[in-house]
Amino acid sequence: MSSTPESKSSALQSDINKTSVSTNMPEHISLDKWADTGYEWVGEVEPNSFKRLTAILTTEHEQSKMQLNANLYRRNNVLHLAFTLTGEVWLTCQRCLQPIAVELSDDYNIALLEKDSQVRLVDEEQDYLLLDEIITEQSPEHLLPFKKLVEDEILLKTPMAPKHTDCEMSVEQFGEIPEEEENENPFAALASLKGKL
Numbered sequence: 001m002s003s004t005p006e007s008k009s010s011a012l013q014s015d016i017n018k019t020s021v022s023t024n025m026p027e028h029i030s031l032d033k034w035a036d037t038g039y040e041w042v043g044e045v046e047p048n049s050f051k052r053l054t055a056i057l058t059t060e061h062e063q064s065k066m067q068l069n070a071n072l073y074r075r076n077n078v079l080h081l082a083f084t085l086t087g088e089v090w091l092t093c094q095r096c097l098q099p100i101a102v103e104l105s106d107d108y109n110i111a112l113l114e115k116d117s118q119v120r121l122v123d124e125e126q127d128y129l130l131l132d133e134i135i136t137e138q139s140p141e142h143l144l145p146f147k148k149l150v151e152d153e154i155l156l157k158t159p160m161a162p163k164h165t166d167c168e169m170s171v172e173q174f175g176e177i178p179e180e181e182e183n184e185n186p187f188a189a190l191a192s193l194k195g196k197l
């Protein structure tokens with residue numbers, strides 16, 4: 001009984017716990033460092049860690065962590081930020097004022113263009129942003145505002161006036177948001193920065 005795999009794995013576990021503070025979602029990804037090799041970040045994010053999102057979350061229901069799996073990569077010589085989000089946030093129903101869950105799980109993909117002319121390298125259906133417009137911080141390094149971009153996408157997907165389909169049954173319900181609400185998203189302006197909504 002010299003081998004003790006349990007203690008080994010629990011040691012590993014405590015290492016993970018110890019470093020959990022530093023494994024928070026990075027605010028930025030250095031493009032100087034990662035644009036060529038690619039970059040991946042997998043982890044959990046708290047809805048409340050996004051400032052603009054927090055402003056619209058209900059405080060009447062506990063928020064649970066969302067899973068994020070993000071990838072920065074080059075395809076066709078164009079940089080892409082792709083991520084899969086799994087989770088939901090709790091907002092306030094605009095009819096009965098009770099908490100309502102809004103599903104955010106989806107695959108997101110944005111092409112990051114170094115110059116306008118790269119538009120012809122991406123599909124018509126592909127969302128894109130110009131790096132010059134999103135890298136606004138003065139820094140010797142090119143820093144992609146990773147967290148802000150993810151938050152932008154979340155806000156675009158989040159209805160601003162969510163309503164239960166049936167408020168009487170509200171609390172159990174995991175909100176499917178009626179299509180008509182989509183037009184009420186004040187963050188829709190974010191979409192106009194893109195080639196496509």
Ligand SMILES: [Zn+2]
Nearest residue numbers: 093096164167
């Ligand atoms: Zn309701």
